[in-house]
Amino acid sequence: MASKPKTTHIPLAQPLLAGNEAKYVMDCLETGWISSAGSYVTQFENMVAQYAGAKYGVACMNGTVGLHIAQVVLGVTEQDHVIAPNITFIATLNAIKYTGAQPILIDVDPRNWQMDLDLLETYLREQTQTETKNNKVVTTDKTTGKRIRAIMPVHVLGNMGNMTRLQELAKAYHITIIEDSTEALGTTFKGQHAGTFGSMGVFSFNGNKIISTGGGGVLVTNNEALAKRAKHLTTQAKVSAMEYIHDAIGYNYRLVNVLAAIGVAQMEQFPEILKAKRHMDAFYREQLRGVGDIKFQSVCNNTQTNGWLFTFSTKHMRALLAYLNENGVQSRPFWMPMNQLEMFKNDRYITKTDVSAHVYDTSISIPSSAGITPEQLETVVKTIKEFYDL
Numbered sequence: 001m002a003s004k005p006k007t008t009h010i011p012l013a014q015p016l017l018a019g020n021e022a023k024y025v026m027d028c029l030e031t032g033w034i035s036s037a038g039s040y041v042t043q044f045e046n047m048v049a050q051y052a053g054a055k056y057g058v059a060c061m062n063g064t065v066g067l068h069i070a071q072v073v074l075g076v077t078e079q080d081h082v083i084a085p086n087i088t089f090i091a092t093l094n095a096i097k098y099t100g101a102q103p104i105l106i107d108v109d110p111r112n113w114q115m116d117l118d119l120l121e122t123y124l125r126e127q128t129q130t131e132t133k134n135n136k137v138v139t140t141d142k143t144t145g146k147r148i149r150a151i152m153p154v155h156v157l158g159n160m161g162n163m164t165r166l167q168e169l170a171k172a173y174h175i176t177i178i179e180d181s182t183e184a185l186g187t188t189f190k191g192q193h194a195g196t197f198g199s200m201g202v203f204s205f206n207g208n209k210i211i212s213t214g215g216g217g218v219l220v221t222n223n224e225a226l227a228k229r230a231k232h233l234t235t236q237a238k239v240s241a242m243e244y245i246h247d248a249i250g251y252n253y254r255l256v257n258v259l260a261a262i263g264v265a266q267m268e269q270f271p272e273i274l275k276a277k278r279h280m281d282a283f284y285r286e287q288l289r290g291v292g293d294i295k296f297q298s299v300c301n302n303t304q305t306n307g308w309l310f311t312f313s314t315k316h317m318r319a320l321l322a323y324l325n326e327n328g329v330q331s332r333p334f335w336m337p338m339n340q341l342e343m344f345k346n347d348r349y350i351t352k353t354d355v356s357a358h359v360y361d362t363s364i365s366i367p368s369s370a371g372i373t374p375e376q377l378e379t380v381v382k383t384i385k386e387f388y389d390l
């Protein structure tokens with residue numbers, strides 16, 4: 001039989017399942033502990049929290065529900081605003097909308113594509129007021145009169161902005177930080193891990209993330225009461241082990257044991273995976289520097305990224321995207337900015353020059369699997385160089 005010609009296919013982001021995943025899943029199957037109870041859930045929560053340097057971890061179905069529950073636990077309601085960057089994956093905004101709160105979108109920094117802290121500061125100084133209401137100091141938006149309850153920085157692409165400055169702003173204006181650190185397991189700022197700079201942080205273990213449980217999330221916090229409340233609300237707010245008595249409108253947001261088992265196996269390999277990702281990031285930066293008009297997302301001095309998904313900027317983004325995909329190098333455009341999406345068009349967008357639109361128009365993500373081989377990395381670089389030489 002004639003064999004088909006070999007075609008290149010280098011995927012954008014594939015999980016690396018090279019450890020005890022099958023063994024631990026088999027353990028769940030053999031013991032019958034496949035569902036909502038079982039020891040892998042607690043083990044996974046502890047491993048993620050410990051890795052991030054947080055005291056508590058609460059596993060949940062995915063990062064999106066983690067972001068939702070973090071806001072619920074911290075009291076975000078339809079009376080509030082939540083500040084978020086204009087460039088993020090839609091789940092951040094969806095999670096805000098689930099609470100009924102109104103997002104305020106902040107344009108991104110042209111250098112690192114994270115929330116622009118100058119714009120944030122100007123907005124807080126000029127368009128909000130801080131006063132004492134019912135013995136609480138609150139900051140409200142001058143136009144809507146709604147309280148700014150939370151800031152949700154997103155560590156876009158596993159990179160991270162100046163968290164010290166963000167913390168100072170949040171403190172000055174009495175606003176809670178909830179970190180969308182879904183993409184940032186392994187990322188640090190001044191040696192402190194993503195997810196631990198505010199009241200709560202959320203990691204995602206979706207299939208494309210640095211490690212994966214298929215679908216999953218873990219909330220981290222140093223506050224025991226918040227962790228307990230999050231656990232309670234994600235598990236239907238049941239108050240008795242025996243009786244079906246519940247004390248709140250809860251959610252069935254728990255992570256099942258069989259997925260947590262995969263998570264435990266993934267966490268065991270995480271140091272190696274992180275090393276591979278950072279190696280990949282360094283390789284791409286070295287090989288693609290000076291090629292065509294390529295510009296990299298810059299990284300703050302104090303940030304060590306996890307190198308999650310390599311994304312760069314070029315005027316020729318659309319043509320390069322087509323060329324790479326035609327040649328088996330799976331690539332993707334960046335997220336459409338939130339202010340351009342129909343659902344969020346009427347939400348406030350704080351910007352000067354709409355950097356988000358430029359980042360969107362020019363950015364492209366290239367293959368970044370943890371298990372990408374040296375040959376595949378060479379092929380990606382070679383194909384990109386070919387494009388610019390055409």
Ligand SMILES: Cc1ncc(COP(=O)(O)O)c(C=O)c1O
Nearest residue numbers: 062063064089091092182204206
């Ligand atoms: C920035 C960002 N926020 C939120 C999410 C939601 O996570 P999940 O897919 O686990 O719901 C993701 C990933 O998918 C993400 O990249």
